[in-house]
Amino acid sequence: EPEVTQTPSHQVTQMGQEVILRCVPISNHLYFYWYRQILGQKVEFLVSFYNNEISEKSEIFDDQFSVERPDGSNFTLKIRSTKLEDSAMYFCAGASGGPSGELFFGEGSRLTVL
């Protein structure tokens, strides 16, 4: 069964460093998302991406964040200068646009900022 793949599974970084989180979505999906989940809290929307551009972003997704789909398969989230409060699990998700609205999530990348 096709699945969403995320790397790395866990990254530890120093405050102020740049981080790139990578995702390989399911091949026939058209819509892509990044969500984050601070430990023990709810899943929060960051950004949606369609047709090679951002379709919507949340207040969390400020200038330090960026997304790219550089080669038609990988989908990346870059955090330019990490802060302590960026420590969270980051989930990539994709959707085909079907009527159920189902999102397919990857297993997540845990980011720890020291």
Place this chain on the structure above:
Amino acid sequence: GQSLEQPSEVTAVEGAIVQINCTYQTSGFYGLSWYQQHDGGAPTFLSYNALDGLEETGRFSSFLSRSDSYGYLLLQELQMKDSASYFCAVREGDTGFQKLVFGTGTRLLVSP
């Protein structure tokens, strides 16, 4: 603003039935989904209601009342593996982008 409220924790025993409620207040509403998340895992889709009424999928059922801005997830014949967090999520529009706004989550603990 947006809010989706759920009970923080529910406990039950194996074989029992449990209902997890969700009340929502969002800027738009197109449908209500439910996702299951085991500790350390990814959220996985359980069900979706766009119209009022009950949707049944095996041991799980989901209900929606749009007029009351309320829905619930019903889990029957509980098993130990059902111990997880359950999130309701609102789909705010039909743009095709299907952004979901997630609720606060309910931790379900199933004991023997």
